[in-house]
Amino acid sequence: MTDVQTAPQSDHYIGRFAPSPTGPLHAGSLVAALASYLDAKVHRGAWLVRIEDVDEERSATGVGEGMLALLQTLGMQWDGEVLWQSRRKEAYQAAFDALAGHTYPCGCNRREILDSRLGIAPDGAAIYPGTCRHGLAPGKTMRSLRVRVPDAEGQADRVGFTDRMAGPMVQHLATQSGDFVLKRADGFWAYQLAVVVDDAAQGVTDVVRGADLIDSTPRQIYLQQLLCVPTPRYLHVPVVRNANGEKLSKQTGAAAIAPGSEREAVAALLRSAAFLGLPLTRADSLAGFWHAAPDAWSELLRLRGAA
Numbered sequence: 456m457t458d459v460q461t462a463p464q465s466d467h468y469i470g471r472f473a474p475s476p477t478g479p480l481h482a483g484s485l486v487a488a489l490a491s492y493l494d495a496k497v498h499r500g501a502w503l504v505r506i507e508d509v510d511e512e513r514s515a516t517g518v519g520e521g522m523l524a525l526l527q528t529l530g531m532q533w534d535g536e537v538l539w540q541s542r543r544k545e546a547y548q549a550a551f552d553a554l555a556g557h558t559y560p561c562g563c564n565r566r567e568i569l570d571s572r573l574g575i576a577p578d579g580a581a582i583y584p585g586t587c588r589h590g591l592a593p594g595k596t597m598r599s600l601r602v603r604v605p606d607a608e609g610q611a612d613r614v615g616f617t618d619r620m621a622g623p624m625v626q627h628l629a630t631q632s633g634d635f636v637l638k639r640a641d642g643f644w645a646y647q648l649a650v651v652v653d654d655a656a657q658g659v660t661d662v663v664r665g666a667d668l669i670d671s672t673p674r675q676i677y678l679q680q681l682l683c684v685p686t687p688r689y690l691h692v693p694v695v696r697n698a699n700g701e702k703l704s705k706q707t708g709a710a711a712i713a714p715g716s717e718r719e720a721v722a723a724l725l726r727s728a729a730f731l732g733l734p735l736t737r738a739d740s741l742a743g744f745w746h747a748a749p750d751a752w753s754e755l756l757r758l759r760g761a762a
């Protein structure tokens with residue numbers, strides 16, 4: 456098993472918030488923004504913002520800009536320049552090229568993969584049975600590009616890491632993910648590749664994000680190892696769900712955060728803080744909120760025994 460010792464806590468901290476602009480910022484994304492921002496502040500680190508518009512078809516025009524404007528309204532100023540994934544195609548291509556020997560073209564469609572009955576990965580994706588591993592089957596044409604994961608019996612077939620809050624986690628890539636997609640059938644680079652390339656390019660030492668991505672982390676660590684780039688530390692925060700138990704998203708009808716006054720902005724931040732369990736229940740102004748919130752985050756980390 457490859458158990459990754461992630462970067463130690465130090466004066467060198469680069470965190471990030473990486474929303475996908477498929478819809479305006481909602482209560483769920485604000486929780487991830489707030490947690491990553493506060494973690495960067497208490498570590499006296501940098502907080503970067505990356506707009507993950509790699510899937511250009513699902514990214515609505517102007518939504519990324521709207522997210523940035525809202526962060527500023529809420530008093531969350533990022534460091535450095537915003538990175539837009541739609542402008543990073545050459546970097547993803549270069550990383551893909553560097554993975555030569557580990558990748559292969561795949562001609563299977565969704566239905567064929569589901570029919571293989573290998574099951575569904577923790578993140579809901581169908582586990583790929585490896586049909587095209589040794590070449591496209593006769594009559595098939597390339598749809599996507601995949602990376603090979605180690606075979607089921609190998610020593611290196613498990614990837615583990617220690618989440619700062621959730622603790623140790625191990626995934627068996629062969630049975631829990633299978634060979635995964637790096638370039639999608641629609642021609643867009645896959646999230647798993649883009650996130651690894653960009654976290655490395657931006658020197659990210661600490662990823663703080665929603666727990667819906669915890670199952671993607673071993674795949675990302677696997678890619679980091681193949682690309683010989685460092686593995687950041689990870690902290691996954693709980694995901695906000697609606698009354699039906701669904702993760703908030705544009706698809707599940709999440710309401711946009713659109714404060715019309717400072718009071719409403721503070722109220723939105725306080726709701727996110729309460730969701731995270733921060734010991735911070737009131738603030739009269741944005742300045743008051745930001746004055747108190749970093750200490751409340753430090754206290755939360757201490758209470759949860761987080762590193």
Ligand code: GLU
Pocket residue numbers: 472473474475507650663664665668
């Ligand atoms: N873009 C992803 C999302 O909005 C987050 C990616 C990440 O933080 O790694 O869900």
